[in-house]
Amino acid sequence: MGLRPFRMSESDLFFGREKETRILANLVATLPTLIVYAPSGTGKSSLINAGLLPLLAEQGSYVAVPVGVREDVLERVRSAVRDQGWPPDPDGPLDDLLERYWAATDQRVLVVIDQFEERLSSGQALEGLFSAIARMVHGRSDAGCVLLSIREDYLGSLEPLMRRVPGLLDASYRVPPLSRSALQSAIEGPLERSGTEVSLEQDLADLVLDDLLERSAAQQEPAEQRFEPGYFQIVWSTMWEDNRAEGAARLTLSRYRWLGGSRRILEDFTAKILNALEPAQAELFWAMSRYLVLPTGAKVALTVEDLVEFLQPTDFLQVPVSRHPYPDYLRRSDEWSPWLAALAAEQKKALMRKVFRSLTSSSAPIFQRILRSDREEFELLHDLLGGILLDWRPQYEQQASQSLVAREEDTWTAARRLVAAEAGYVYRDFPSSVGWWSSRYKALVRLVDRTAREVSADLKIDPDRDPAEVADRLLVRKTAMMIAGAALNQTVRRPADSAVFKVWRGTEEELEEWAQAMATTHSSERVRRAFQERMALLRQRASLPLGDGSATFLRDTASILIAAPLAALVAYTIAYFLALTPMTALGIAYAPLTLCYGGVAVSLIYFVLMSDGVTPMRGIRQALLPIAETGTWARIGGAALTWPLPALWTVGPSLLGAWVFTLFGWAATAGFNSVFPLVTIAVVVALIAASEL
Structure with missing residues (x-):
């Protein structure tokens, strides 16, 4: 049967309430109204259904x-007397209907x-x-009795x-x-x-009974041997x-002990009830349970207002980031x-109510409602539940964390596939270069907009x-x-794309507000559950885009136009003076002019690399210090291409080419100028490849 009350048809299996059944029958016979x-969980419904009603049916x-x-109520009573073969008046109040039926049939009605x-x-x-x-x-009516069965903590509501x-x-x-x-x-x-x-x-x-009595001892009145019937x-x-x-x-002692005794049985029952709560309700209960149960397992009676005042953001479930390499611009903190x-x-x-x-329902008797003066407090129904809830808290935290991280991983994978398919962009440990001049940049802008x-x-x-x-x-789309x-x-973005980023920011806010409404106020439990399970992810935002105005775009572009050739010029100046002695010894002519051609080529590459930075300083750092970027291969490649090594x-291989030419009796200048473009192209390719790793 579990916790459902006995039915009238199960009266032959209903034992232990014979005295109470007789008392109720006597009260019903003498009172027009009985509360x-x-x-x-005391068993009021079972006493009425399987005790009182069968006894009255037997008396007839x-x-x-x-x-x-x-x-x-009135329509139900009319239907019942109609089933007895007596036509009720379609109008009139309940008391008049009972009086008329009694006068016509000499039978009382128990409602x-x-x-x-x-x-x-x-x-x-x-009313x-x-x-x-x-x-x-x-009027001291003898026509019938209206029996109201109510939980003790709601008696004040009968005012x-x-x-x-x-x-x-x-x-x-x-x-009792x-x-x-x-x-x-x-x-x-x-x-x-x-x-x-x-x-x-x-x-x-x-x-x-001893197990349950031991756990109930703290709740008993003096000289009372009380059990929780529900448990x-x-x-x-x-x-x-x-x-x-x-x-x-x-039914054996050994099997009872194998089941874990009353504590383990109630643990499983409690976990089943708490797991049946909506996700938001379970998470909120997890947060507030620390105030309802002390670390010693002692219970505390608190009002809803007390709990709202006590709760702090740190009391709620803090789920660490997953294994995926979320960079700082996708995450505001290290926790959800x-x-x-x-x-x-x-x-x-x-939500607490x-x-x-x-x-506090009879099917889930975990808390009891207590009215003290003007305070409506809630307290654990049984001392045994204090320790059970303390054991439940870490289990819930682990399960909820694992579930959220698994969902985040699935979402992350699906979203990366979507971006790769629709924009040709593959996200790795760190965003690869996407200059504002490239077709990939335009595809990503269209993807964000759409x-x-x-x-x-x-x-x-x-x-x-x-x-x-x-x-x-x-x-996934978010x-x-x-x-x-x-x-x-x-990267530095075009001013024309500012509207797209405003739409993006507005959509994030609109989605978060709508999803929260679905999770908290929608009439369908199915809808509420679906969004509650995903709210932590749906409200996660990327950092706001930077530098999307015309003035910023022009300023950043001008900064890069100056920084790129300056970096190349200084690098080749250093290389020229380091190679000046071997150049002179080999008799290489017009070396500065040849180096200038290489400087122009590398300047263009530096410009492209620096344009991928969200700010000029970040772009310059990425271009000149690629070893500082995240990712193993990026560091390995960057180690060989950090400024001014390119x-x-x-210059180094070009000098080697000039020396080889002299071995064959050819002009060293021709050898230098022949090898230099080839090596420059190779270095440019290496720079581009390093930025993509």
């Missing part, structure tokens, strides 16, 4: 009308409204129901009804906790009644399912920025499309924009 309350003096949480707190929380219109109850109480019926809680019944003997009966009774061949090993029931039910349901799967004929930490206080409060609504517009057009949810597919498509933009951000590589 049944208890803490969550009542028409019992259970009303679902979302059913209209059972279980989980009344759900109606109060959902904002349903209750008509409250008015009918008040008239029944003040509107209490104003109409001042002595409302005088006609109430608090379902199950005693040890009642729990023993709840274990052994169903086994005997069902006729099953499965038996119970001696002392097993006592051991389980009792979880433990025994787990053991029963395990026994059935094994095909064993006996927690998107939940950036939510407004009211948004955090709304959803979390506690889930974790992708930004595609992302804007995709900011909608089509009912016929999987929201995860929509989110992945947006994520990452492709970042890769393309990163490459463009390494000039020396052209």
Whole structure:
């Protein structure tokens, strides 16, 4: 059964509540309205469904009308008496309907409204129901009884009804906790009644109860031996399912210990509940659980307002970067920025209330709601859960981190393929050169422009499309924009492309705002989950592009036009003076003029290399000190081409060529001038290749 309540059809298996069933039956017989309350998970619904209703059906003096949480009370009662063969008046309030039915049939009607707190929380219109109850109480009606079953922590929400019926809680019944003997009966009774061949090993029931009692001791009132019925039910349901799967004929102590005892069973149950939360709810709960459970495992009762005030950005999940070499211009920090930490206080409060609504339900009894004066506090339901949550925190952190990093790697791979296919640009450890004069630069600009517009057009949810597919498509395109933009951000850009970069920045902001709305406020849980799982990546931005104005473009271009020939001139001047002695000895004529030709060629290459820098200084550094670039091959190649070595590589082999010419009796000048262009071309190719590594 797990944690679901007993049904009316399972009354023959319902044990341990015989006394409470008789008390309820007597109260229903004498009161027009009865409030049944208890803490969550005590077993109110099971007591009513499998205890009270079967007893009244056996007596035959009542028409019992259970009303679902979302059913209209008056319409449900009309339908029930109609099924009894009595035509109800289509108009009139509930109390009048019950009086007329009683007068016509001599049968009382029991209206059972279980989980009344759900109606109060959902904002349903209750004015008509409250008015009918008040008239029944003040008129001392004997026509029937309206039974409201409600969690104890929601009793204060009945204030509107209490104003109409001042002595409302005088006609109430608090379902007591199950005693040890009642729990023993709840274990052994169903086994005997069902006729099953499965038996119970001696002392097993006592051991389980002792485990749960030990954990519950801190919560007990004086002289009270109290158990959490929900946890009792979880433990025994787990053991029963395990026994059935094994095909064993006996529930044994050894099997209970193999399952890990009550703690391990509750650990698995708690993890299952927390893993079922929406990703944002689970991450928020992980962040705030450090304040709800102390490092010692002790529990702390706090309000939602307390938690919002206590939470700091560092409390949220901090996921380290993946193995991929994200450069600094694609990343603002060494960790993902927690998107939940950036939510407004009211948004955090709304999300926290959803979390506690889930974790205080009867199907997930982890927290309890406590009203103290004007404070609505939330506290762990059981001391045992403190240690369980402390163990859960590192497990969740590891799983969430691994999941996010794996998604980032998949996205990164898909985005690189997209950029390579559409712009012919292959991203490596460091952006390769992409000068503003090249066709690749233009292709990347077109890619950024087109992708930004595609992302804007995709900011909608089509009912016929999987929201995860929509989110992945947006994520890949956004990452492709970042890769393309990163490459463009390494070079001086044309003023005409400024509009494209403004579109890019605007699209990033638009995407982040829309995705956050999908993750937090969309009505579909499926949509919310899809975007919550990807929000950390969807809100990651590249650094803003630099130097996209006309003045900056002209200034940077002028700086490079001066720096490139100056670098070549100084390099060849150094080379000339170093080679002056051998040149004189070989009798080489017009060497300065020949070196000038080489300087022009290398100046052009330096210009191209420097144009790939986001600023003139960065471009000059990249061109003159390629050894400083990242990547093994870039460093190896750069070591041989760092300024002023290219000039020396052209002069040195040229001198060797001149010497070889003299060995054959030819002119040394001819040998120098013949080899110099070939060597210059080789050095130029090497420079270009080094910049591409």
